[in-house]
Amino acid sequence: MRLLLAALLTSVALPAMAGEIWVTNEKDDTVSVIDVETLEVVKTYPTGERPRGITFSKDFSRVYICASDSNTVQVMDPNTGEILHDLPSGEDPEQFVLAPDDRHLYIANEDDAVTTVVDTESRSVVAQINVGIEPEGMAVSPDGKVAITTSETTNMAHWIDTSTQSLFANTLVDARPRHAEFTADGAALWVSSEIGGTITVFETKGQTEIGKVRFAIQGVNQDLVQPVGFKFSPDGTKAFVALGPSNHVAVVNTATYEVEKYILVGRRVWHMAYSPDQSQLFTTNGVSGDVTVIDVATEEPVKSIKVGRFPWGAAMRP
Amino acid sequence: MTRPYRTTGLCAVLALCCAMPALAQQKPALAVPMVYLRQQVPQPPVLSNLDPIPEDLGIAGAEIALKDNQSTGAFMGQNFSLTVVEVPPEGDLPAAARTALAEAQLVLLEGEAEHLLTVADLPEAKGALLFNVSAGDEALRSDACRPNLLHTIPETAARTDALMQVLVARQWADLAMIVGPTPKDSVYADHLRRSAAKFGLAIAGEVPWTFDTDLRDSTMDEVPRFTQALPEHDVLLVADPTDDFGRYVLHNTWLPRPVAGTHGLHGEAWASVIEAWGAVQLQNRFEDHAARPMRSEDYAAWVAIRAIGEAVTRSGSADPAALRAYMLSEAFQLDGFKGRALTFRHWNGQMRQPIAVVNDRALVTLAPLPGFLHQRNETDSLGLDEPESRCTAFKE
Numbered sequence: 001m002r003l004l005l006a007a008l009l010t011s012v013a014l015p016a017m018a019g020e021i022w023v024t025n026e027k028d029d030t031v032s033v034i035d036v037e038t039l040e041v042v043k044t045y046p047t048g049e050r051p052r053g054i055t056f057s058k059d060f061s062r063v064y065i066c067a068s069d070s071n072t073v074q075v076m077d078p079n080t081g082e083i084l085h086d087l088p089s090g091e092d093p094e095q096f097v098l099a100p101d102d103r104h105l106y107i108a109n110e111d112d113a114v115t116t117v118v119d120t121e122s123r124s125v126v127a128q129i130n131v132g133i134e135p136e137g138m139a140v141s142p143d144g145k146v147a148i149t150t151s152e153t154t155n156m157a158h159w160i161d162t163s164t165q166s167l168f169a170n171t172l173v174d175a176r177p178r179h180a181e182f183t184a185d186g187a188a189l190w191v192s193s194e195i196g197g198t199i200t201v202f203e204t205k206g207q208t209e210i211g212k213v214r215f216a217i218q219g220v221n222q223d224l225v226q227p228v229g230f231k232f233s234p235d236g237t238k239a240f241v242a243l244g245p246s247n248h249v250a251v252v253n254t255a256t257y258e259v260e261k262y263i264l265v266g267r268r269v270w271h272m273a274y275s276p277d278q279s280q281l282f283t284t285n286g287v288s289g290d291v292t293v294i295d296v297a298t299e300e301p302v303k304s305i306k307v308g309r310f311p312w313g314a315a316m317r318p
Numbered sequence: 319m320t321r322p323y324r325t326t327g328l329c330a331v332l333a334l335c336c337a338m339p340a341l342a343q344q345k346p347a348l349a350v351p352m353v354y355l356r357q358q359v360p361q362p363p364v365l366s367n368l369d370p371i372p373e374d375l376g377i378a379g380a381e382i383a384l385k386d387n388q389s390t391g392a393f394m395g396q397n398f399s400l401t402v403v404e405v406p407p408e409g410d411l412p413a414a415a416r417t418a419l420a421e422a423q424l425v426l427l428e429g430e431a432e433h434l435l436t437v438a439d440l441p442e443a444k445g446a447l448l449f450n451v452s453a454g455d456e457a458l459r460s461d462a463c464r465p466n467l468l469h470t471i472p473e474t475a476a477r478t479d480a481l482m483q484v485l486v487a488r489q490w491a492d493l494a495m496i497v498g499p500t501p502k503d504s505v506y507a508d509h510l511r512r513s514a515a516k517f518g519l520a521i522a523g524e525v526p527w528t529f530d531t532d533l534r535d536s537t538m539d540e541v542p543r544f545t546q547a548l549p550e551h552d553v554l555l556v557a558d559p560t561d562d563f564g565r566y567v568l569h570n571t572w573l574p575r576p577v578a579g580t581h582g583l584h585g586e587a588w589a590s591v592i593e594a595w596g597a598v599q600l601q602n603r604f605e606d607h608a609a610r611p612m613r614s615e616d617y618a619a620w621v622a623i624r625a626i627g628e629a630v631t632r633s634g635s636a637d638p639a640a641l642r643a644y645m646l647s648e649a650f651q652l653d654g655f656k657g658r659a660l661t662f663r664h665w666n667g668q669m670r671q672p673i674a675v676v677n678d679r680a681l682v683t684l685a686p687l688p689g690f691l692h693q694r695n696e697t698d699s700l701g702l703d704e705p706e707s708r709c710t711a712f713k714e
Binding site for chain 2: 132134151194196197223245
């Protein structure tokens with residue numbers, strides 16, 4: 001009933017909003033809300049300490065925010081900016097992923113070598129799974145059966161069976177894995193390695209490595225080409241990969257694993273989100289404190305939008 | 319705001335070790351024993367009592383790296399262990415080293431350069447892999463290098479080079495220097511001179527530190543007059559690696575000038591002020607464990623154990639020769655929380671690493687700085703480059 005009501009409220013509220021990009025500002029303890037039409041920051045809401053991961057519920061009636069230094073996941077009403085309640089998240093939540101059931105959050109507890117599974121309805125911890133040191137990247141397969149945690153110091157992707165909440169495989173990747181995503185069909189898992197400078201591609205079925213993406217930008221020292229966050233294009237043929245302090249986003253062909261283009265963005269690019277119609281991509285640039293808007297069709301940067309200090313996570317709401 | 323699910327890092331690691339055997343027991347665990355061998359060195363008295371040298375300096379870094387390795391090892395079926403051996407100043411280092419080498423062929427060595435060479439030259443160490451975690455001496459990376467001795471502590475020259483890159487970037491080109499009275503002070507001063515020359519800076523004048531009284535109550539009278547005689551300069555260098563008098567030079571100079579060298583602005587392998595590149599995680603793990611900030615010596619030991627862990631994980635072997643070959647290969651890369659992958663220089667076994675140029679409260683920058691180019695790797699603009707090193711032991 002509550003869900004239905006929320007859905008109704010959202011649909012009523014929709015015409016007033018043309019779409020927003022929500023950006024967490026790690027060093028300001030705020031979220032900036034960017035209007036996709038005007039490409040301006042229209043609201044800034046306070047959050048807990050050191051906000052990083054951010055994601056919306058399926059109906060966009062709630063926004064979940066990892067407040068890392070407050071050791072909690074905050075649940076905010078995106079219409080008012082009001083914190084509705086906190087979820088027990090385990091210590092130092094950095095990134096998380098909402099399962100397809102719209103109910104369970106899988107949270108990486110960076111300081112604790114643990115992945116915490118939280119039921120957002122009962123607001124309780126369902127499971128805590130021991131993983132490697134400094135868990136960070138989180139992904140869940142489209143069918144919801146497999147969750148992934150990457151651990152930055154252990155250099156592994158940990159494969160979690162969500163029916164038992166236990167590990168069933170641990171696969172090595174290159175140094176400092178940061179982010180993981182399943183392809184839309186769930187057949188492959190991509191894992192970026194910041195210090196290794198690569199993306200490792202696994203076949204989901206056997207957890208075997210089937211590909212490696214490497215990057216090289218002319219005129220940029222190889223040490224600074226550090227893949228972190230990434231998103232697949234709407235049609236799945238490309239991946240947009242944030243390359244950290246090289247200040248570029250790579251466009252990777254998902255069939256050949258070759259880089260087709262490098263797009264110049266702001267300094268130390270972290271994560272990204274699409275506009276509701278997926279025609280624009282918004283990247284968070286930590287050091288320059290802004291967001292670059294990329295035109296997806298032309299693969300060109302079109303605008304920089306100043307946000308707070310050290311923008312990190314990004315999420316879209318229509 | 320309830321937080322009922324806090325667990326400490328240690329609990330998590332312990333639980334991990336216990337919980338994982340189901341995955342790891344498919345084959346017998348690969349044992350990777352390691353030793354931290356410390357030759358205790360008497361420290362000279364210094365003026366200030368403010369900053370005693372921690373007794374677990376270095377060792378604490380090795381201990382948290384062991385936990386890191388055990389985490390990966392639990393998933394890989396590799397069992398890392400560490401034994402700490404301390405030899406008193408008058409103790410029998412060769413005997414202790416032989417005993418240690420019988421237990422483990424992967425050994426972290428802490429001591430002066432002569433102690434490291436004593437161990438490296440033992441017949442029992444011939445097939446072992448040793449890590450220098452304490453000595454910045456240039457000779458160990460040049461004439462006196464040994465094929466079985468890698469270095470995770472940076473050479474002193476890398477630290478003074480990093481400092482000079484910052485001074486160049488600031489265009490603070492005219493330098494003066496105060497040199498302490500001990501042989502170590504002279505060596506450090508010589509590194510500062512050579513690094514200054516390497517980057518085109520001039521040391522216009524030098525004075526030896528000659529005070530032989532406890533001048534802590536009179537620094538404001540004595541030190542300004544002492545520095546008055548120096549020629550005009552932008553920065554005043556201090557060569558006082560034992561931390562005897564340098565702290566009393568800051569803000570007591572005749573001219574209002576920044577101090578650099580061993581005090582004020584200085585280069586370090588690690589400092590508590592490093593917080594980017596995920597470093598906060600390492601700083602937190604260390605402080606939880608040791609109840610003090612992490613220092614360069616702790617970092618050197620941490621890096622050595624982590625390098626062993628990385629090589630064992632990737633090669634699946636604990637054989638020192640196999641690990642050495644992997645570490646010196648192009649494939650080896652270690653995340654050291656300094657924004658660039660750490661690797662080993664193939665010509666002398668020195669770990670290639672950025673150097674933090676810091677003051678007491680903040681990171682100024684991580685060297686190499688932009689613009690200091692190098693044909694192989696920008697980090698090789700710091701320290702002993704291949705053409706300058708007279709080490710031949712690493713040539714196959």
